[in-house]
Amino acid sequence: MIGRHHAMLGTAVSLSVLMFTEVTLPRELGWAALAVGLGTLGALMPDIDGHDSSIRNNFGLGRSQIRRDFRRRHRRTFFQRLVDVLQWVASLPLDMFAYLVPHRGPTHWGLTAVLLTLLMALLTRFFGWHDWLWICFGLGYASHIIADGLTISGVPLYGPFIRRYVRFVPRFLTIRTGSMQEYMIVRVLLLALAVGFFAYYQRTY
Numbered sequence: 001m002i003g004r005h006h007a008m009l010g011t012a013v014s015l016s017v018l019m020f021t022e023v024t025l026p027r028e029l030g031w032a033a034l035a036v037g038l039g040t041l042g043a044l045m046p047d048i049d050g051h052d053s054s055i056r057n058n059f060g061l062g063r064s065q066i067r068r069d070f071r072r073r074h075r076r077t078f079f080q081r082l083v084d085v086l087q088w089v090a091s092l093p094l095d096m097f098a099y100l101v102p103h104r105g106p107t108h109w110g111l112t113a114v115l116l117t118l119l120m121a122l123l124t125r126f127f128g129w130h131d132w133l134w135i136c137f138g139l140g141y142a143s144h145i146i147a148d149g150l151t152i153s154g155v156p157l158y159g160p161f162i163r164r165y166v167r168f169v170p171r172f173l174t175i176r177t178g179s180m181q182e183y184m185i186v187r188v189l190l191l192a193l194a195v196g197f198f199a200y201y202q203r204t205y
Helices: 003-020 027-047 056-057 062-069 079-098 110-127 131-148 180-204
Strands: none
Touching: 003 027, 003 056, 003 131, 003 180, 027 056, 027 079, 027 110, 027 131, 056 062, 062 079, 110 131
């Protein structure tokens, strides 16, 4: 799936977690917003193995994005050029990672999702933060793997132990990344979630 749809699904999953934990938004809005942000970040993170993925572009670290900025350097102020240089330096290890790691490789393993979620859980427990944070992050990350598992290419879910790519539905039900099918499925899911939220809050309040 494309990055924008992964972000939408990660946000939707995080909001669902908060809904089912019956968070009192006015009192805990800050924690709720952070949890949703981490869920969205988790949903984008597996694509860090791409040179121009959404997560890199959102932080100004996409390779093509940086090249465009450098080409426009004569139109930019000194401060903007300084930021361009810092972004280029920060993007170097990410470029190296993208060269060494194939797309939909280790970042799409189920084991990677589990280990990063455990790491986030340890951090939240260590600092005494809300459990929502690591739960939303973990489910956001998982939503990315599940969504890519609905595409024709599939995901290496059982890596590094089994290199076979897995699809979660029969091949004739898979979708092509960026296709109209993908747009329709994501929007139907989001509409169903919106209806569920409305029904939930009507019943609760």
